[in-house]
Structure formats: C-alpha cells, structure tokens
Amino acid sequence: MIKKTEKKKSKSGFSCIETEKVSSVRNRMKPEQFFHYLAETFRAMSDPTRTKIIFALCMENELCVRDIAAIIGTSNSAISHQLRTLRNMKLVKYNKVGKVTYYSLDDIHINNLFAEGLRHVEEK
Amino acid sequence: MIKKTEKKKSKSGFSCIETEKVSSVRNRMKPEQFFHYLAETFRAMSDPTRTKIIFALCMENELCVRDIAAIIGTSNSAISHQLRTLRNMKLVKYNKVGKVTYYSLDDIHINNLFAEGLRHVEEK
DNA sequence: ATAACAATTGAACAATTGTTCATATATGAT
DNA sequence: ATCATATATGAACAATTGTTCAATTGTTAT
Structure with a gap:
C-alpha cells in the first residue's frame, strides 16, 4: 500500500508517482465526449424538483404534467421546463x-x- | 396557486387529474430534505472532471491527487477542488x-x- | 367561430458552479 | 533551520442553472 513517493515522468510527460497505475488507467480512458454525456445524465438528476419527478414516475409509471405538478406542489410551467431537461x-x-x-x-x-x-x- | 388541483375526475374519465394516482404518490412522498440530499449526490457526479475521477477510481481503487491529475491531464489544484466536492x-x-x-x-x-x-x- | 384547457416556450433574473491563479499548510529530506 | 514536495484553500471571475411570469401552441367542446 505504501509506495515510494518519488516523482516520475510518464511517457506522455505528466509528472506522476505510480507510473504503472497512471498509464494503466490512461490506456483504458474513454473519449472526452463519453464523460460529458455521462456527466449530463447525472446532471439531469441533480435537481430536487427533477428527483421528485423521477420518484413520482417510479411510483406511478405514467403521469401527466398537471398531475406531476399537483404531486410536487409547483406550477405546470416549472414542471414542463424540468420535463424538457429530462x-x-x-x-x-x-x-x-x-x-x-x-x-x-x-x-x-x-x-x-x-x-x-x-x-x-x-x-x- | 393550488386551486386547479381541486378538480375532480369525472366518471367518464375526461378530466386530466387522476386523483387516486396523485394522492397515492403524495402519501408515499419523502421529506423535502431527502430529495435535496439525493439531488446533491447526483450533482456530485454531474461534472466531466468528476466523472473522470470516479472512472479512474473504479479502474484503480486507490490513487493519489497527483496521479489523478496526471491521468486526467489537469492541475493538482483543480483535482483537489473537485475531490473536496466528492x-x-x-x-x-x-x-x-x-x-x-x-x-x-x-x-x-x-x-x-x-x-x-x-x-x-x-x-x- | 369562441372558449376552456393542457402543455410548452421565451425572456429576464438571481443564484450557483467550475476554473484559474496565488497563497497556505503539512510532511519529509538535507 | 531551509528547501522541495503534496495537497489544500481563498478569492475573483465567467458561465451555467432554475425559477417566475407572460405569452403561445395545440386540442377538445360548444
């Protein structure tokens, strides 16, 4: 677990500590776009109003905009905007x-x- | 702001509001705080730099700050800030x-x- | 045709977020 | 003690986000 903390240079020129680990992960790295899309997916779930919408849709698998608004207690407009994001x-x-x-x-x-x-x- | 939700469902099913569905979900609703915490958890994963960090930690289950920075190709400072969020x-x-x-x-x-x-x- | 209704959209706004640069801790070596 | 290394933090800034209100679209009924 405890390793030498001596500084090394990877092939790509980044200074690092455990070269093998670093290059092992770098070799399996996904394209930039992949992480952006993944982050956006999580971001879609990162708002309390939207988590409530998703929760409601987990309980009842089909709901109309007005009913979602009634459940959550906000305006149709607010729900509609959030549904667009989702x-x-x-x-x-x-x-x-x-x-x-x-x-x-x-x-x-x-x-x-x-x-x-x-x-x-x-x-x- | 809530008056419209008083509308009742007619026998013919014409009304959009399905009162049973709405009250069924409302009865199982979690406290406000719960959704805030849940949303924050997803928010923590909603940035590309942070998804890369998590990806790296999925590949190698222990990594130091400098090596994460080397893998991702950003500054130690940026990584340190994001690690604090995580x-x-x-x-x-x-x-x-x-x-x-x-x-x-x-x-x-x-x-x-x-x-x-x-x-x-x-x-x- | 008009009216009522369900949902969507646009614009404006405050609030939050991520990044950068500079500086501050903290530990180990000399 | 000083220096170098590893990480953490603070402040400032631009960019993004969520909400509200008002207006709009599309559908159904009269």
Whole structure:
C-alpha cells in the first residue's frame, strides 16, 4: 500500500508517482465526449424538483404534467421546463393523448440508477 | 396557486387529474430534505472532471491527487477542488500516508451507481 | 367561430458552479 | 533551520442553472 513517493515522468510527460497505475488507467480512458454525456445524465438528476419527478414516475409509471405538478406542489410551467431537461437527456419518454401528455421513465436503467441513488442516501 | 388541483375526475374519465394516482404518490412522498440530499449526490457526479475521477477510481481503487491529475491531464489544484466536492458528498474517502493522500470510492453503492450510469450511456 | 384547457416556450433574473491563479499548510529530506 | 514536495484553500471571475411570469401552441367542446 505504501509506495515510494518519488516523482516520475510518464511517457506522455505528466509528472506522476505510480507510473504503472497512471498509464494503466490512461490506456483504458474513454473519449472526452463519453464523460460529458455521462456527466449530463447525472446532471439531469441533480435537481430536487427533477428527483421528485423521477420518484413520482417510479411510483406511478405514467403521469401527466398537471398531475406531476399537483404531486410536487409547483406550477405546470416549472414542471414542463424540468420535463424538457429530462426529455432532452432521454431520462423520460412521453405519450400524447389528446390534450394530455403522459410521461414515464425512459428505460429500466433509469429505474436502477435512481434506486441505487436512493440506497446510497438511505444508508448515509 | 393550488386551486386547479381541486378538480375532480369525472366518471367518464375526461378530466386530466387522476386523483387516486396523485394522492397515492403524495402519501408515499419523502421529506423535502431527502430529495435535496439525493439531488446533491447526483450533482456530485454531474461534472466531466468528476466523472473522470470516479472512472479512474473504479479502474484503480486507490490513487493519489497527483496521479489523478496526471491521468486526467489537469492541475493538482483543480483535482483537489473537485475531490473536496466528492469528499463532502461522501462519494470518496481518503487515506493520508506521509505527504501523499490516497483517494478511493467511499462504498460499493458508488461503484454500482456509476456502473449503472455507464450502462445507460453505452446503450444510447 | 369562441372558449376552456393542457402543455410548452421565451425572456429576464438571481443564484450557483467550475476554473484559474496565488497563497497556505503539512510532511519529509538535507 | 531551509528547501522541495503534496495537497489544500481563498478569492475573483465567467458561465451555467432554475425559477417566475407572460405569452403561445395545440386540442377538445360548444
């Protein structure tokens, strides 16, 4: 566990301490774009209003905008703006029936992701 | 601001408000604080630099600040600031040995959460 | 046609966030 | 003691975010 802290240079010229570890991770690194998209996915879940929306959609798998607003206690406009964020990030999908738009979670990964987040919070 | 939600569902099902669904979810609603903490957990993962840090710590389960900076290609200062965010949100823990601080993911839920995020991104 | 309704959108605003640079701790070596 | 290294922190700044209000779109009913 305790290693020599002597400074080394990796092939790419960055100064580091444990060269093998550094180059091992660098070799498996994903493209820049990948991390941006991943971060955006988490960002979509990083607002309390949006976590409430997702929670509601976990409980009832299809809800209209007005009902989500009623559950959470905010304006339709606020919910609609947040749903657009979730829609853009492919976290929710929708189904329009007449005047009413029903939203639901996009796929099972979203349920799992959210459930894992719940578990982390409930343990701390 | 809540008056519209008093609207009742008609027998013919014309109304958009589905009162049973709404009250069913409302009854299972968690406290405000819960959603704030949950959102903050996701927020901690919502920056590309931080997703890279977490990715690196998934590959090698213990890394020092300088090596993380070398892997990602940014300054030690930037990494240190981001590690503080992750530390505050209990996503990482650390172990100081002499001058060197080794960071690792705090618990298995973080690995699971991150892995589920990866899966979502890789499918889209 | 008009009215009522469900949802979306645009603009403006305050609040928050991430980065950079410089400086401050803290430990180990000389 | 001084120097070098490893990390942490503070302050300032631009960029982004979430909310609100007002207006708009699209649908259904009369």
